[in-house]
Amino acid sequence: MDLKPLDSIERLMTLLLPQADEIVARRPRSFHKNGPEIYLLKEGHFWLHRRVDDLQMSMAKAPHIFGLAELLIPVGDTTYVKFAADSEVYALSGAKAQALLNEQPALWQDVSRILAFHLHFSTWRDLHLLNDNAYDTIRGKLLELEKHDESLRKSTTILNYILGTTKLSRSTILRVMKNLTDGGYLEAQRGKLIRIVHLPLRY
Template sequence: MAVNNNSGETPPPSLYPLRPYEEMAVLRQALSGVGTEQCFNSNEEIYAARENDKSLYLFTDGYFSFIRVSDGLVLSSARGEMIYGIAECMRPRGGWFLKIEEPCKARVVPVDQAFEIFTQQNLWQTVASLLTWFIQVYSVREEHLLGVTAYVMIRNKLLELNILTPELRSAINVTDYIQERTQLARSTIMAILSQLRRGEYIEIKRGKLISIKHLPKEY
């Protein structure tokens, strides 16, 4: 098969809905006087709800991946400010965890204290707005991966990877990145990437994505 060069144009860089920074700032401010500051190292795994221990994690910066427990699938990755644990503490099911990708700090707040403050300060609408963003992100992710061809999956993950800074991309193997997020066979990924490179649609050096010139919608 060959890449169809007559299809539509590469979409704009904003693949996912804008993160609700204003809402996160409001919640961080409300919880600034409770909990403790903790440091986290790369590859640490955080479970917001474990038996009787439930906490929210308020990160001002960092790089994180959300991992499905059952098979290690990377559901999504995010860099920057993040509040983790609200949904998991409200309705625990243990289906996923947060993996720390680089050293960072967070304010860790016991969930009982956090929820009491949300009620006292009438912040549940703000919480709902934040949770809506998470739902939107995962809805877009499903659009990228369900009911589409292997090429479309790979195309979407290449565009997603291309949004990262060159410094971040320089530490990420493009084949690993796609496989961790799609669970496609490695041979399938490498075959499609090879055709895209031969057609000069993308530039990859030493396994790292350097640039995308154009990615047709169809294969």
């Protein structure tokens, strides 16, 4: 089931887009360089990175709104985003977004729904990162990759996806992937995920 609150995103897009400016998608962006900033993704997708080590924390596709948490509890410049080159992205200051929302306070409920969606996704993501062995982490990342749309799966190898989102070594990932493909547990072509047949709970 897709939990993404598309109706809430649409209502906030309608409110915020007329006051936002289109930005260059190829440049990494911070949420809090000169004060909180809100990003409105109309087309394409983006990756959220941890600044301290460039770890890829999550990916989301359009339509999407992010940076909303900074309106409530600013935490500073700890993360940044990278957009796909073909993305259509708009930005506006947190102060302007907050003023617009205060004019229509009922829309704060939509902000809450989007933040709840982010929280649920983060919890689901962390469930398989807080494991004691590499296989559990790889299994979780494969299931995560399977949830993404086909365009992302065709443009990203399994190895690069797991390397970018975990601290596992290349050799460990390749060893587990070889065993899974040889065992018929998943199908891959040129290193890219085609489909998951069945991933055992234990390795």
